Amino acid sequence: MNISRCLFIISSLILSGHAVATDNMYGVTTLGYGKTDLESTSASTISYKLAVGYQFAEQWYAEFGYHQLSDQSQVEQIPTTIDGLNLTEFGLNAEALGISVLGKATNNYGELYYRLGILNVDIEGQNLSSGEGCEFGAATPFSLNSGESFTLCEYDEGIAAGQIGIGFDFYLGVNLLLRTEVEHIRGEHGFEHNGVYIGLRYNFN
Numbered sequence: 001m002n003i004s005r006c007l008f009i010i011s012s013l014i015l016s017g018h019a020v021a022t023d024n025m026y027g028v029t030t031l032g033y034g035k036t037d038l039e040s041t042s043a044s045t046i047s048y049k050l051a052v053g054y055q056f057a058e059q060w061y062a063e064f065g066y067h068q069l070s071d072q073s074q075v076e077q078i079p080t081t082i083d084g085l086n087l088t089e090f091g092l093n094a095e096a097l098g099i100s101v102l103g104k105a106t107n108n109y110g111e112l113y114y115r116l117g118i119l120n121v122d123i124e125g126q127n128l129s130s131g132e133g134c135e136f137g138a139a140t141p142f143s144l145n146s147g148e149s150f151t152l153c154e155y156d157e158g159i160a161a162g163q164i165g166i167g168f169d170f171y172l173g174v175n176l177l178l179r180t181e182v183e184h185i186r187g188e189h190g191f192e193h194n195g196v197y198i199g200l201r202y203n204f205n
Contacts, residue, residue: 023205024055028063030179030199036070036094037192039136039153041127043072043092047195053102061102067119069094069185069193075126078152080145085128092125094193096185100163110177115165121187124156136189161187169201177201 027050034047051065074091100117126137129151133139137155144150167181179201185193 025205026053026055026201026203027051028053028065028179028199028201030181030197032181032195032197032199034069034193034195036092037190038092038094038123038125039127039190040129041090041092041125043070043089045070045072047197049197049199053201059104061104061113062099063102063115063117064099065097067096067098069096069121069195072125074124078140078142082144082146082148085144085150090126090128092123094121094123094125094191096121096161098163100165110168110170112168113166115163115167115181115183117163117165119161119163119185119187121159121161121185121191122157123159123191125154127153129153157189159188159191161185161191161193167197175203175205177203 030049032047033044035042035044047069049065049067051063053061053063055061070092072089072092075088079085079088096119098117098119100115102113102115104111104113132141132151134151134153137153140152140154142150142152163183163185165181165183167179169177169179172178177200179197179199181197183195
């Protein structure tokens with residue numbers, strides 16, 4: 001699955017709403033902050049989402065989108081001292097494509113919704129092991145100047161994950177809404193992500 005290509009397609013759909021406009025379709029872009037964990041590596045970074053949605057029933061939407069979960073740079077040089085090792089933040093990059101179903105309830109201010117979804121997450125990262133091998137990823141043994149031995153585990157994998165969320169779309173205009181959302185994602189190998197987002201939703205009608 002080429003995520004960059006899918007991201008381009010989704011962005012094109014959102015930016016060219018008049019070309020794909022139907023009464024039941026909309027585009028969403030949100031920016032937020034998330035904490036992502038896998039094995040012993042944790043990253044707290046800016047996160048964003050792009051999605052196209054379709055209302056298939058009076059109280060139900062389906063959304064397909066791209067999700068940048070984490071963007072923390074990989075460590076290129078392994079530390080040689082225990083102090084350097086303690087200060088090192090190992091890299092964790094995660095991006096996903098997903099599909100979800102949203103149930104909504106409408107009032108005078110907007111739409112309250114909850115989300116259930118599934119994601120295909122591409123993850124690239126590192127973590128540290130005090131043993132000789134890695135439960136996940138390729139192992140690179142190394143030693144510090146003081147003699148302690150460790151193993152650097154590096155991985156580049158795709159995993160499946162489930163997604164739940166709740167949010168509110170506030171009415172700003174005829175077709176424009178302000179989206180707010182909190183979400184939780186959990187997947188294989190102990191992968192976990194929690195995030196909060198704010199953005200815009202535009203109805204193509």
